[in-house]
Amino acid sequence: MNKEWSEQNKTMQSLLRKADTFAEGVSVLIDLRDRLLHEIMSFKNLLSEDDFSDMPFPNANGYHSKTAAYSLWHIFRIEDIVAHTLVIGDEQVFFSGDYKERTRSPIITTGNELEGQQIAEFSRQLDIRELYKYINEVKSSTDNILCSLTFEISKRKIPPERREKLCELNVVSSAESAVWLIDYWCSKDIRGLIRMPFSRHWIMHVEACKRICDKIIDLRNKRGANI
Secondary structure (H helix, E strand, C coil), rough: CCCCHHHHHHHHHHHHHHHHHHHHHHHHHHHHHHHHHHHHHHHHHCCCCCCHHCCCCCCCCHHHHCCCCHHHHHHHHHHHHHHHHHHCCCCCHHCCCCHHHHCCCCCCCCCCCCHHHHHHHHHHHHCCHHHHHHHHHHHHHHHHHHHHHCCHHHHHHHCCCHHHHHHCCCCCCCCCHHHHHHHHCCCCHHHHCCCCHHHHHHHHHHHHHHHHHHHHHHHHHHHHHHH
16 A cells, blocks of 8 residues: 555544544545545546556456456445435435436446456446546545534444435445445444545555556557567
8 A cells, every 4th residue: 555645544544533633634534535536637647548448457366457447436436325325315426417327337336246347348338538527526525525524423323214225226236246335334433434435445446546557558668669
């Protein structure tokens, strides 16, 4: 894990544990998310639309075995679902912004259920420009939610009716590789959700995206050198 991001994440988590430092912890988190978003935006400049569906590590054991498009979709569908359906109980950006049509996505889920070439095929169908609009809108909306939280609110558990709503929306696949997310999220308090989908989850998948991006560029340069 990137040392700087990791240290900032640890600082944020420590600050969130106390009422008198909670607001500072949120500020540190927003700064971390801004840094990670800057990295995410750089992929758009470095990769072609076709590159976003490339899978340079198809047999790897790790997040870098996916595509860049899948990784970004996965980060922000999870964040949108958790922030809006579970934390504050309103409509997801995905639905209010009509992003299924706009991104041309064949799914509304987190994508956990997809494997191997399913991931590549899914990625090829996405409109990357619209995916980036979704990314920015979700990030902005979540930041606003984070800034509205208090220490007392952060200790609240997810109400049963929000879990029921999550199930009704069918945004988490019933596949074994995905359905566990419902119990995982709903067993946490809001602070627990802040510490994973809104921060550490970003770090893991952004690092995977960076590895994918670097490999694609390396392969591109080698092909160019051989011409």
